[in-house]
Amino acid sequence: MKKIAIVGYAQNKILASAGALNEVELIMPVVHKIFNNLGISQKEIDFTCSGSCDYLQGAAFAFVEGLSAIQTNPPIKESHVEMDAAWALYESMLKIQMGDADTALIYGFGKSSPGDLDSIISLQMDPYYISPLWPDRISLAALQAQVLLNNNIINKDEIMHAVIESRNNGLNNLNALIQTSITEDEYQKDLVLSSPLRALDCPPISDGASAMIIASEDKAFNFSSNPIWIKGIDHRIETSNLGARNLSSSPSIKSAMKSLDIENTAFDIAEIHTQFSHEYPFLRKLLNLENVPINLSGGPLVGNVMMAAGLDAIGKVYEQLSTNSYKRGLAHATSGPCLQHNMLVSLEKNS
Template identity: 25%
Template sequence: MDKVAIIGVGQTRYERGNTKSFAELVYEVTRKALDDAGLELDDIDNVVTTTNDFYDGRTIACMAVAEASGSYGRDATNVEGDGTLSAFYGLMRTLSGVYDATIVTTHCKMSEGNPRKLFNQAFDPIYDRILGMDAISSSALQARAYMDRYGVTEEQCAMVSVKNHANARNNPYAHVALEITIDDVMKSPMLAEPIKRLDISPISDGACAIILATEERARKSAKKPVWVRGVAHCTDA
């Protein structure tokens, strides 16, 4: 299989209440990714944007960030939902052999809405929405099922939060970088059993971008490329 590499990245600091517009955030990370890769926009021949109509508060939300991502005069497409899915799609488009360099952008301003109500609207209106389901409660059901099936304890789950916060202390862009213990996680307020306050991510605003390139293009990069070794995705739908 042909190889694809990440040759540039850009991101904002993640925080609550960022006053910049969607387009401003995306333009910032697009420029950072290009600078990081030592490229100009003319070197990009494919653009993948990511939007979430629920959070952005508009339909076809990609229209607000397309030009900020450099899509004018280029092949561009949008993925609705999660930036990870856009990265997968950008990888596939680069592997197609049609494009040499793909920029993938994603953004979110969670603080401008009510995440619990927004997630609830994404559930089935007949069976699930009336139950008040949201991201936390549905994740709690999955977490409990997983723990029961594989014998995982809440303390073991808390280790993930402790590890993630420790990693965040080395990341200048991180929203929350707490020095916590397993006991701290276990004593934090219960949100939806077994998920506690310190198990979940904060409500954050921010954006990020990556540039994916074919092997031939990546080897011409001024920076050492990061090769994509493999990807996988599944959904319990």
């Protein structure tokens, strides 16, 4: 297997509403930023892969328009995933392992503000048994929260502290959408949307874009003197049959941990794609991260760009390893209802 490293990452400041800016106008600044940071252009990129969701734009093949943000002449090799851009990273890694590329540009973008995200996400579910019931994303997450509470895997105090901690960490993140802390009292008075979840337990509607560049060992040092190595990446999916899943655990995360052999790895830092507060204590325990600083960026609760937030978790670990003394980091990305898909990325820098 080739060694592959992250050599650059950039993120737009997350907005509650990008207004009249279209997706191209969201992507272009962040792609230019990452190119300028590295002093390169599209010519140095062998493979380009994006992650987005056509449902958000309400048109089939809407992602194709996103390509207007990058230079595609002379023709480029490119692809797209109808998923979070963390999965575009996964595809790019496969492309490099296959020997088809040595460098890849990955970008993810999402604009949730124009539509009603709750009803849009309902339409992405199983069209036979689930979608006709119009379950919103918050109520589905709440079903898992209730299972975790009933089984004493997490408690309500841990959920509240996940929100408070996330808000406090977000104060240090210049790109965060929400940059205010909250008190226990404010949390307790907050409106319950779908029990047991309050509005504060849910991620804010966010618009934005992020980009990342990865390179094989042969090329990595051309871009950066301090590449951060992707030591392992693993992606597992659970069934779309929601009622057949064991929501009190996560077989997909457990098998990903086993496959990466990280059950006993001491990570210095982690960013986990926990969009709802109850997922934070649940995954912290499951991933053996109880003594590890998690989501120093504030995580999805202070800014959750659909289709970029998973890539952002990986990008934030990259930034922490690049700029701090941390050596080993873990990133997590998810997709689907109740943590159906899970990806783990283990990152490491040379000592």
